[in-house]
Amino acid sequence: MRVLCLYFSKPIADMQSVAEVFYRATPTIALRAPFALFLEISKCQALYKESTFLARTRATLRRINLEANLAVADDIGTALGLALFRVNDKAKLPIESVSFYVDPLGHSADNTISEMTRTLRLMGVKTIGDFLNVPTRELASRFSRLGLLAHLRAQGQMPLVWPSFSPREQVIERFSFDEEAPAENLQAVYFPLRPMIERVILRLRARGARIRQVDVILQQEHSAPPMKPEQRLALHIQLPYVSGGAIFQILREKLEAHLRQNPLISRITDVRLEVIEAAPYSPTQKNIFDQKKEETDESLFQLVNRLATRLGPDSVFFADPHANYLPEKNWQKVKDSPAERDFSAVTKTGDPSEDASAAWSRVPERPLRLLPKPIPLEWTTKQWEVIHKEILLTDWWEPRFGPLPLERVYFRLASKSPSVPDLWVCQSRDGYLLHGVFE
Template sequence: RFAPAVALDPPDALLLDVTGCARLFGGDLRLLNQAADAVERLAFTVRAALADTVGAAWALSHGGDEPRALVPPGQCYAALAHLPPWTLRLSPEILDRLDALGLQRIESLLMLPRATLPARFGDKLLLRIDQALGRATELLSPVRPPPQAAARMNFEHAVTDRRTLEYALAPVLVDFVAQLTRQGRGARRIELSLFRERNVPLSRSICLCAPNRAIGHLSGLLRAQLERMDPADGVVCLELAAIETGLIVAAQGDFFEDDRSVAAEAAAELFDRLTARCGSDRVFRPGLVESHRPEKAWRAEAISSPRSARSGAGDRASAALLSDPRISVPDLRPLRLLPRPVPIQAMAVVPDQPPMWFRYRGREHRTRRGIGPERLSGEWWTGEKESRDYYRVETENGAWFWVFREETSGQWYLHGIHE
């Protein structure tokens, strides 16, 4: 709710990386107060601090004078100077040595020659000082929710052959899918991990267009990822984990298979295969945008984007619409929409009728029939006030075009082609 990354600091602290989050809450102070208030409502006594560094925030929240402390940017030294050394999260041995020297404040500790500290107190003291003052980076280990389904296979001996891993993947996937089936869910994002004997683990993720637990489909996607993972360092364990899942709703079966549902499933699985092969950042689908101008009424969205991930129902609706035999293609928007309307020469008998003929790319097209007009108003708030009258026209050779006439100027434009 308050930060994208939260780490545990046992026994009694939470560490939040709120970098860039303050503007969402109206500033640092409001973020600090809202977070502390939320925990207090859970019947906890709260001491909280917000500072440039983890070390400074920890020190002030545990040993500061105020229950809520906000350190302005760049002021960590001044905020920490009066605090006791234990607030730097030092070991009891180091604290005993500092106490024996009469060093009761961080300010006194920092007066000692820096070069002498490692020899007298070890490297840990210098590291904690640098972390608190922002001279050394301190990374958090965020809490990760446990996978909603996971299966693995451990190998007695390290495996370096990819074909062996492919054989091992099959039973692991069966176990993985069985867990999803018992939960009534399908995977939306799966992480394939290879734990290696002589190196760090290898991991690759696949994102699915819709919740899925079909073994055949998932097997193909995972094998494609496995091909890109090098087992040369010796794999000792293969693991599948469902990072994100979705509910799969059971539907009433039909004696004859529904072409519309088949089309929707086929489209989703096609997206999955393209994403697995090309990468999630290279596969897009059109997303709707609220606009009266057709050229502005859509945008390309990555399949893996959050907005796109929520539109699974829209995919099925679109597939069902396109597969309905009662709807002919010309009754829909054109499949090919030109990036910008192209001016054309055209002649119409009366202003509110489709053109009798028009010229496009040096070729004259004679109209057999036309449907319209469909008036799309201008967007006065963007300065585009001109309304457009759109027509779907069929030419003598059977081709369908989408043309419009500007209300004021009377100029005709070609905007789309039905293919």
């Protein structure tokens, strides 16, 4: 077993959220809040060398704006001691480290361990190396169970049973300003917001997910009724993002636009990011031979998100076709580019022996322009000729589509004048309705 210890120079208020960032690397995680985090990385050696893993960990910590001492050892106690005291040799660890073998996760508030440490120092045992040279018989007689446990663990025997770790259901990141110095404007909010976004992205990525919708909540000191002290802003992300920087940029623009209409009443004491909706996301390896394509994809993602932020998530979309006779049901809006159509998956009758592409070709040609709401039309055979007739039965249990009847009789009308396009007209009880144009 190989254990990586991350010992943070400053206490971390929410160690669980930091641990979730590393969930992608290993599910075996233990916490010693508020200063240390342990990752069991022996199974990562199939992918990374230890030095590579340490480098990646440092890069991740930089991304979320944290600093930590890193140390790798065969057990939690040794890793913690090496990280805290910044030595490379286990034998040189000071005798105070013996408490890390007895209670590595810091659950116990017992004074017995510190007394044992003091006694050992008085006996001239100053390092873990000296401690390991003490005969087991003597330890057992002086320090009973605790001393024996510490000795066995320092030797690498009796490993600790790791507690199970599971990420929280909802991903929430929070930052509280100093009570005496809350944020007076957005500039002070942006500073912690950027690493918060990175952390949210990494936590979701560890679960194979990505942000679809995230809410930013600004908690004000007080408010004047009926206004609430919380200002909430929703941000929809249409397509997968590679960088948190781009999300931050969009969020910033949206926040400024929102606060122009709903200005802050008082100072901000708290900022929260709540992930409302996440979507599956498996990052594929970048194509290093086609850098241009990667850049273009990134630009497209940013563009789509910018458009969706301004226009709304339903106004920017790709279209996914379905084999259906009804014009309002034969395609739907999708957020991601639709996958390659597998014809075998879509058949009209469900008969697996039927050639599925035949199902698509049975639907007659549809007009390129469809009116959102059909409009009444009068026509005569003097100007128009019927070139195709089609009867469609709608689903009786579904709401009616505008003024169109349940049984629709469509005519394709060709004009006798060549400069006028064909029309797609539906017969209704009161006359005819223009539904589409073959433009």
